Amino acid sequence: MRRSVPVLSALLVGLLATSCSGGGPAGTGGPAATGAAARPAGDLRSPAAGAAKDPAAVHANELGAVPVLMYHQLSEHPASVYDRTPADFRAELERLAREGYVPITAAEFTSGRIDIPAGAHPVVLTFDDSTNSQVKLGSDGKPDPNTSLGILLDVASRHPGFRATATFFVNGDPFSATGSKAALTWLAAHGFEVGNHTLDHANLRGLGEAEVEHEIADDLKGIKQILPNANVVSLALPFGSMPKPGSLAVQGASGGVSYHHRGVYLVGANPSVSPFAASFDPTAIPRIRSEAATGEEAEFGSTSWLDKMAQSPANRYTSDGDPDTVAFPKSEQSRLNPAFAKQARPY
Incomplete structure (x- = not known):
């Protein structure tokens, strides 16, 4: 089922000017560990000692903007935007690798510990709907090279430092061609995050409170039956529709299953602010739809935003290589969340 991006033209025109400088809707963040050398998919080790550098x-x-990219279906003949x-898809990943981006998971992003090499930029790769074009394992148990997962693994193998990880937001019966148990077990074993996308891909805004909790809690129940040790802390809202009240997207319970999310992800349509920024809101994290430079609302798509961020590199999140500090130019001091004052490293 396809998503509809809310038409927020007036608001988003303003965000074109503000999001890359730290304004705009908030997002959530967390750590991604990658060193200068190539590593196996899902390797969560920290960078080599001494990776931190003079921030200047x-x-x-580390108060700059972070792209949270949203993907759905891969198809040789796209039926929608x-x-x-x-x-x-491969070309976009290749571009991210060339431009110094390092993938991290949604859970890592929201944790506020972004562990990537000095000079690198975090990017959060998210996949909605748990489709077979995203994840499919062959009879040998290995990812199909033509799926999103297979392509991501291949690009990472060709670009040392480009970490093969992502967040897959799943519905009930995810990755049916492979089987839920085999697919989710493989993802978890290789360092990928499994997030909640509701049991039936429900439009939560149109449901009563008990129905909202059922949709989220039952999806979690299915995940935990396969991955009992999984810490499911990220939710992507189907259609980007927030339930009423919005607090139900963060926490609730149904049928003896309770949930609590550190990050709630929207549909679009701009970069997130840093998790260290005072304006960061983990309950409404914007994402950018993967899209070419032309087409429906392409000005809010990934190609357009990556172009903007490349043209204004000072405004994007750039790491100093030390996950225990928050480095930024002194001119950005007013944007820092006071909770991170002790970790601040202005220069």
């Missing part, structure tokens, strides 16, 4: 030398700005061809 790498133009660090939510579909991408395998070639286009």
